[in-house]
Amino acid sequence: MSGQPSSLRATAAADTARPTVRDAVLDLLRSFGMTTIFGNPGSTELALFLDFPDDFSYQLGLQEAVVVGMADGYAQATRKAAFVNLHSAAGVGNAMGAIFTAYKNATPLVISAGQQARSILPYDPFLSSSDPTHLAMPYVKYSVEPARAEDVPQAIARAYYMATQAPCGPVLVSIPSDDWNRPCDYLQPRTVSTTAWPQPEILAQVAEMLNHCERPAFVVGTGVDRDGAWNETVQLAERHNARVWIAPMSARCGFPGDHPLFAGYLPAERAKIVGSLGGHDAILVLGAPAFTYHIEGEGPHLPAGASLAQVIDDPAIAAWAPVGTAMVCGVRAGISALLQASSPPKRPAPPLRQKAPRAEPSSPMPVAYLLQTLDEVRAPDTVIVEESPSARPVMHRYMPIYQSETFYTMASGGLGYGLAATVGVALGMPGKRVIGLVGDGSSMYSIQALWNAVQLQLPITFIIINNQRYAALQEFAHTFGFKPGEHLQGSELPGLDFVALAKGHGCEALRVEDPALLADTLKSALQSKGPILVEVRVA
Structure with a gap:
């Protein structure tokens, strides 16, 4: 330092006194109420977590699609934007299906993606993202890699405002790994309107x-x-x-x-x-x-x-x-x-909706009987997170939704949302009983989310509807010319043991096939203090 010109020594001393990009971003996230970070970190993200503050929590997901799915459920449950931290191109790639779902769900997510250090980007380094701003497009509202390290806080702020403006949605900021320790200035949050009024x-x-x-x-x-x-x-x-x-x-x-x-x-x-x-x-x-x-x-x-x-x-x-x-x-x-x-004239009431006929028990168990029984034993304010496409029409008839903010599913049609979002919703609604109603095929896209439920000891009852097939595909096949009973390739799922899978993640689990045992099994599972999985074998 003694050999440097005095002007450089003064600049270095001033930089030492200034906050870092990490300080400024954490301060900004704190002001936005985003102190829960969902992520699965890689080497390019580690600098963010140096001296990680005590008022923040980090929710580790075991796969990036699970990370984004949890954040999606959490953001919807809390009515706030959630912050996601993904690893460079590989992590964003793994998460793309869940990002697509968040986009279709209009869920406000601020996604930070790691990037290799700026000094080696010209040499196509290992784990770099060659085109980070286009990788998640068109399923993010805004995507940027700031031109300078000092611009990272401003990029995060802009991303947050855009994510929370109607229609809400995910945004992405790519951040080179050496940016976090660079000096910059704190950024003051602003008030930005999110709602437009009718003309x-x-x-x-x-x-x-x-x-x-x-x-x-x-x-x-x-x-x-x-x-x-x-x-x-x-x-x-x-x-x-x-x-x-x-x-x-x-x-x-x-x-x-x-x-x-x-x-x-x-x-x-x-x-x-x-x-x-x-x-x-x-x-x-x-x-x-x-x-x-x-x-x-x-x-x-x-x-x-x-x-x-x-x-x-x-x-x-x-x-x-x-x-x-x-x-x-x-x-x-x-x-x-x-x-x-509006001030309408008095009109007669329309005819009442015809009730569905009562489902009767049989073996194998009908899906309608399962959902009818679940409706009878659950409280009206129980929160349902559903991803069982073939059972959804039956659910619409046999399991009404009674209250606001008690039903969530995915708008994208892409599988993998259900188990992860169930964890996120439960995390965002402390004390609420949450039911994850998920099909056997759907559950295998994000089965790792069971581990998060166990680590957090959330009051979740996971119900796996196991019909040993991608039933929605088989039921949809006639649209493309398949005859009744004609075999559809790639739609059978034999041999999956969800009790074993759940216990392998540390989650209590049981299986029910006898309709006579269903009501008592579900009642007991809905009283569990932590997570429990009930696999129900259905026709």
């Missing part, structure tokens, strides 16, 4: 449609519960005596399943949607696309003579809707405004 002229159009129709129907999607608009939706439906459907492939439930106006769940098929909504002359879609289809179809998107209006927080969804008026704004803000603006 008065469009609000007036939608209110007029509701006021002058005769037989209104509502289609309620994920955005209602996500935006805390459950109660306002019930009030609006009751004011208009509107039948209420849940939107196709909805990742949350936005209306009570035991309400007299509840009509059921729409399928993701054009002709069946039109048939279900037949007889209604005004359709109001709240917090959902109009509409999500799973298979190709032909014909109109609406029943003859019906008008459609949509309240959605995503302008991209509003743009591709083939029909109707779209009001782009915060979902709760839009519904609240409609409560103020």
Whole structure:
């Protein structure tokens, strides 16, 4: 140091007194309330954890898709953005399916991805990411590798604001490993609005449609519960005596399943949607696309003579809707405004939804009997995290959702969300009983999440619906020309022992095949203080 010019010595001394990028980022995360970090670290991330502060917690996942799935569930349960730390290109690659699901779920995640040191990036070093900003695209709202180390806190701040602006979603910041120890300045957090308000002229159009129709129907999607608009939706439906459907492939439930106006769940098929909504002359879609289809179809998107209006927080969804008026704004803000603006005439109540016939026990056990029994033994405020695609239509008939923020599933169609998100939701809702209702095939994408549940001793009851196959594929095969009973390659799952798998992760587990033992088994499992897995063999 003595051989350096005085100006350089002064600069070095000043840098020593300044905070590091690590100090500034941790301070920023603290101000945003993101003190829980979900990750699976590699060598390029280790510098973040030097002198790790006591007020932060690190939730280790055993695979990157589990990490992102846990963070997804946690962010939804807490209604806050979650911070994720992944390892360079390999870690982000492993997590991409879960990032895609978080994007479709509109979950606010700030993802930091490690990168090799800047000084060796020109030499294509081991474990570097050659194009980090495009790796996760297009399933992140924002992706950046800052030009300078000093810019990392600003990049994190921008990512956070973008992740939490409607429509919410994941963002990614690639951070070279040598950036964390570089000097920089603290960054002051800002207040940034996250909700847009409805335009008065469009609000007036939608209110007029509701006021002058005769037989209104509502289609309620994920955005209602996500935006805390459950109660306002019930009030609006009751004011208009509107039948209420849940939107196709909805990742949350936005209306009570035991309400007299509840009509059921729409399928993701054009002709069946039109048939279900037949007889209604005004359709109001709240917090959902109009509409999500799973298979190709032909014909109109609406029943003859019906008008459609949509309240959605995503302008991209509003743009591709083939029909109707779209009001782009915060979902709760839009519904609240409609409560103020609409004054309908008195209408007769629509017909009640027909109840499903009671499921009867048999051997092998029917899925309907399992879900009917689970509904009878659980408390109405129990939180359900579901990923059993073949059982979902049966669940819609036999296991109603009664309260807001008690149902979560994935909007992407990609498997692996269920077990990991169950852990994240339970972590974000301390003291709540959480049920992870997961199919045998789905569970194998993130079985490592059982370890997290054990380490955290969360009050989770995992129920594995084991039909020894990818049943959804087999049931869907007829769409592509398969004949009944014709063998479908790659859809059988014999020999999986979920009791052994759970115990291998330290989780208590048992199996039930006899319908006579089901109710007592489930009652006991729902009283466990820590996690327990119940494997149910079904037809």
